[in-house]
Amino acid sequence: MAWNEISTSQAHELISSGKDVVVLDVRTPMEYLGPCGHIDGSILIPIDELPFRWRELEPFKETPVVAICYSGVRGRAACNLLARAGFTTLYNAPGMMEWHDLSLPVVPGQATPEMPDC
Numbered sequence: 001m002a003w004n005e006i007s008t009s010q011a012h013e014l015i016s017s018g019k020d021v022v023v024l025d026v027r028t029p030m031e032y033l034g035p036c037g038h039i040d041g042s043i044l045i046p047i048d049e050l051p052f053r054w055r056e057l058e059p060f061k062e063t064p065v066v067a068i069c070y071s072g073v074r075g076r077a078a079c080n081l082l083a084r085a086g087f088t089t090l091y092n093a094p095g096m097m098e099w100h101d102l103s104l105p106v107v108p109g110q111a112t113p114e115m116p117d118c
Contacts, residue, residue, distance in 0.1 A: 002079075002083035002090065003079035003080070003082075003083050003090035003091065003092060004090070004091050004092070005072075005091075005092050005093075006066075006091045006092070006093055007093070007094065008093055008094050008095075008098040008099055008102055008104070009102070010091075010093075011066050011068070011091065011093035011099075012099075012102075012104050014064065014066060014091070015039065015066060019064070020063050020064070021063065021064045021065075021066060022043060022057065022060045022063050022064070022065045022066070023039050023041060023042035023043065023065075023066050023068060024042070024043050024045060024057065024065055024066065024067050024068065024078060025038055025039065025042040025043065025044045025045075025068050025069070025096075026045060026046060026047040026050060026067060026068070026069050026074045026075060026077075026078045027044070027046065027047075027068075027069050027070055027074070027096070028046050029044065029046065030112070030114065030115060031070060031096075031115065032044045032109070033109050033110065034109045034110065034111070034112060034115040034118075035109050035110065035111040035112075035115055035117050035118045036070070036096040036097065036099070036100050036106070036109060036118035037096075037100075037106035037107050037108045037109040037118075038096070038106060038107050038109065039068060039096075039099070039105075039106060039107070040105065040106070040107050042068065043056075043057070045057075047069070047074040047077055047078055050077075050078055050081055051081060054081060054082060054085050057082070057087070060087075061085075061086060061087050061088060062088055062089075063089070064089040064090075064091065065082060065087060065089065065090050065091070066091045066092075066093055067079050067082075067090065067091065067092045067093070068093055068095060068096060068099070069095050069096070070095045070096055070097055071094065071095040071097055071098075072092060072093065072094045072095045075092040075093065075095065076092050078092075079091070079092045096118070097118065100118040
């Protein structure tokens with residue numbers, strides 16, 4: 001495996017460390033703007049678009065990348081894809097559901113009829 005699973009707390013620590021870190025959110029735009037919100041400064045590239053858009057991240061090949069989704073499953077797929085593309089330091093965190101449960105900071109989103117809560 002060319003990437004690592006980390007806990008939500010470890011992801012938060014890394015992201016708030018002041019070091020260069022890319023937070024890649026691979027949820028849908030509706031999820032990103034929805035009730036769970038998103039991590040400030042994160043880059044949104046939905047997992048179904050990542051196979052066609054990963055080159056947008058190429059300047060960050062040597063920078064740690066933390067993949068975030070809702071529960072961790074799509075983040076694993078993102079890490080696998082980016083590892084095959086030559087990214088060197090990849091992490092998958094459990095996701096925004098746990099981020100929200102731990103009351104970690106987010107850019108707040110809005111509940112919609114399709115997505116009433118996190």
